[in-house]
Amino acid sequence: MKRLFFVLSAILLLLAFSACEQKESTAEPQTTRAEPTASAEPTASAEPKAEASALRTVGGYIVTANEGQRKNEYPYVLQTKNSVWYLASADLDLMGEEAFYAGLEDILQYMEADMADARKALTSRIWKEVPPVEIRTDFCGKAGASQDAGAYYNGRVNFIKLFHSWDMAKFALLHEYVHYLTIHCAEKKTMSGFYNETVAEYVSKLLCENRMFRSIDFNRNDQPELNSVAEIWGDFDETKYRNSCLSESDNYTRGTYDGQPYTCVGQYTAYRWPNKRLPDHLYELSYAEAMSLALYLMETYGAEKYLDNWDIVEEDKLADLYGYTVEELLIVWSRWNAEQCAKLGIRMEQP
Numbered sequence: 001m002k003r004l005f006f007v008l009s010a011i012l013l014l015l016a017f018s019a020c021e022q023k024e025s026t027a028e029p030q031t032t033r034a035e036p037t038a039s040a041e042p043t044a045s046a047e048p049k050a051e052a053s054a055l056r057t058v059g060g061y062i063v064t065a066n067e068g069q070r071k072n073e074y075p076y077v078l079q080t081k082n083s084v085w086y087l088a089s090a091d092l093d094l095m096g097e098e099a100f101y102a103g104l105e106d107i108l109q110y111m112e113a114d115m116a117d118a119r120k121a122l123t124s125r126i127w128k129e130v131p132p133v134e135i136r137t138d139f140c141g142k143a144g145a146s147q148d149a150g151a152y153y154n155g156r157v158n159f160i161k162l163f164h165s166w167d168m169a170k171f172a173l174l175h176e177y178v179h180y181l182t183i184h185c186a187e188k189k190t191m192s193g194f195y196n197e198t199v200a201e202y203v204s205k206l207l208c209e210n211r212m213f214r215s216i217d218f219n220r221n222d223q224p225e226l227n228s229v230a231e232i233w234g235d236f237d238e239t240k241y242r243n244s245c246l247s248e249s250d251n252y253t254r255g256t257y258d259g260q261p262y263t264c265v266g267q268y269t270a271y272r273w274p275n276k277r278l279p280d281h282l283y284e285l286s287y288a289e290a291m292s293l294a295l296y297l298m299e300t301y302g303a304e305k306y307l308d309n310w311d312i313v314e315e316d317k318l319a320d321l322y323g324y325t326v327e328e329l330l331i332v333w334s335r336w337n338a339e340q341c342a343k344l345g346i347r348m349e350q351p
């Protein structure tokens with residue numbers, strides 16, 4: 001079951017610097033970010049500017065007609081202090097208006113506080129003024145990336161796209177928002193798949209309360225795509241998350257998944273084999289292993305040092321920072337990981 005979780009989490013948290021971006025890039029407007037349209041002014045604390053254009057209210061925010069780009073695909077816009085949502089007509093048709101807006105209202109009650117937590121956790125590393133992030137819904141799976149991802153952040157065009165369901169959105173949105181903060185809203189940006197993913201996981205799951213994530217009702221069984229994570233995250237806490245990363249890493253290095261494809265933090269499909277239980281590169285680690293390695297470095301040398309160097313691209317420079325070659329670092333970390341698993345009693349039996 002843990003295997004399923006991490007397969008799913010790797011899928012869910014796919015970053016959009018790879019094939020999925022290329023699939024969509026030609027269709028996306030070539031703006032760096034969506035400027036709020038005239039009918040999508042911030043409404044959190046202000047009176048609606050153009051009452052006539054307010055189509056309905058959701059969670060205290062007004063939904064207006066999209067007068068900007070791609071209005072046929074996304075006919076409605078909702079703006080909060082920290083986000084501009086583009087609501088897809090196909091999703092409204094798929095779910096029905098009431099169910100669609102009920103799901104949106106549900107996530108909105110947690111989202112602003114979660115986003116504020118993420119910005120606070122990254123204070124001094126990101127811009128003081130963070131613009132609202134553009135979020136598009138695509139529950140119908142029209143984007144190519146939805147085949148492989150639960151959500152993704154497109155770093156080139158600069159938007160988050162949410163796939164499948166509102167629960168999936170709650171699962172992934174804060175992780176994707178951290179991508180937006182560290183890839184877009186910083187002078188010194190995260191530049192590698194390894195740092196992108198480990199920082200997004202660290203901030204969204206260990207530094208933030210992540211109300212959206214915690215509010216998922218994992219006991220509901222009408223969402224098969226989340227069943228495999230329910231067993232792991234039904235009573236989520238930080239220790240459980242850390243232990244999952246460690247025990248899952250242990251499984252990779254002990255051969256449990258030999259020959260099975262997995263999505264690595266470099267955003268491609270990789271494999272392990274009996275004669276190759278550790279990868280050659282940091283970016284070929286699974287999400288769980290990359291997170292375990294990041295925890296090893298942070299717990300041993302300090303989180304500040306780890307985060308201070310998040311713009312490193314070359315993996316040998318990162319290893320060198322800690323006095324190792326990449327190969328040595330992987331060996332040292334994997335020993336640490338195995339020791340931790342034995343100490344904590346979280347090593348799973350070999351199948």
Ligand SMILES: [Zn+2]
Nearest residue numbers: 013014015200
């Ligand atoms: Zn990610």
